[in-house]
Amino acid sequence: MQKREAGVLPPERRRALLEEAAAEFAESGYERASLNRIIRARGMSKSSFYHYFDSKEALFNAVVGDVGAALASTLDLPSPAELADGDFWARIRRLTARLAKAAKENPVFATLPKLFYLPDAPRSLARTRARIDDWIDGALEAGRSAGAVGDDLPASLQRELVRAVLWVMDEWSVANMDDLTETELDRLADAQLEAIRRLLAPSR
Numbered sequence: 001m002q003k004r005e006a007g008v009l010p011p012e013r014r015r016a017l018l019e020e021a022a023a024e025f026a027e028s029g030y031e032r033a034s035l036n037r038i039i040r041a042r043g044m045s046k047s048s049f050y051h052y053f054d055s056k057e058a059l060f061n062a063v064v065g066d067v068g069a070a071l072a073s074t075l076d077l078p079s080p081a082e083l084a085d086g087d088f089w090a091r092i093r094r095l096t097a098r099l100a101k102a103a104k105e106n107p108v109f110a111t112l113p114k115l116f117y118l119p120d121a122p123r124s125l126a127r128t129r130a131r132i133d134d135w136i137d138g139a140l141e142a143g144r145s146a147g148a149v150g151d152d153l154p155a156s157l158q159r160e161l162v163r164a165v166l167w168v169m170d171e172w173s174v175a176n177m178d179d180l181t182e183t184e185l186d187r188l189a190d191a192q193l194e195a196i197r198r199l200l201a202p203s204r
Contacts, residue, residue: 007051007052008052009052013042014052014062014066015066016042017038017039017042017044017059018059018062018063018066018067018108019108020038020041020042021033021038021059021060021062021063022063022067022108022111022112022115023108023111024037024038025060025063025114025115025118026111026114026115026118029118029119029120030056030060030118030120030121030122031120033056035049035056035059038059057122057124060115060121060122060124060125061122061124063115064112064115064125064128065128067108067109067111067112068112068128070109071099071102071109071112074098074102074106074109075095075098075099075102076098077095077135078091078095079138080135080137080138080139080141080142081138081142082142083139083142083143083146084142084143084145084146085146087148088142088143088146088148088149089148089197092139092193093193096189096193099189100185100186100189104182110177113170113173113174114174114177116128116129116170116174117170117171117174117175133163136159136162136163136166137159140155140158140159140162140200141155143200147202148200148202149200149201149202150200150201150202150203151202152202152203158199158200161199161200162196162199162200165192165195165196165199166192166196169188169191169192169195170192173185173188
């Protein structure tokens with residue numbers, strides 16, 4: 001059977017719907033998230049919703065895709081190769097500072113990380129996480145080529161160490177976000193970056 005072609009929501013209506021959905025998924029989890037609550041909050045009927053999205057999973061994927069792309073644009077995310085030109089760690093620090101600023105200024109950017117740690121998230125989320133890991137791998141290679149990252153450990157081990165620190169600390173921060181002040185969150189971000197820098201520092 002031929003797949004139905006979805007309609008296209010006007011940009012502002014799509015943005016509002018996806019922000020509503022992001023909040024619902026983050027609060028309730030994927031399985032328990034109520035499609036009825038989401039569309040009712042945006043004044044949509046189910047028939048109207050299904051004109052634009054095939055399923056709740058399609059909506060979830062749109063949230064991750066659109067919000068992730070908007071965040072990357074806001075950050076002016078550099079390609080990994082660009083990080084090799086100049087002071088590698090200064091560029092990384094500026095990037096993390098822009099990320100923290102974006103999350104404070106736009107609540108949906110702060111909501112996005114919560115979706116990555118939902119225990120019942122769709123498997124399709126793994127593709128997005130893999131793209132993030134690919135960028136991390138590229139950044140690590142750029143750091144090695146710039147001499148800012150040591151080469152005394154195998155690159156494959158360094159990748160695993162960086163991923164472990166990033167994802168574990170991010171997951172803990174997301175789980176405890178409601179109990180942390182902005183100052184504490186900023187300190188955690190600084191501590192995360194410093195932990196990675198020390199792990200990867202060239203041998204003296």
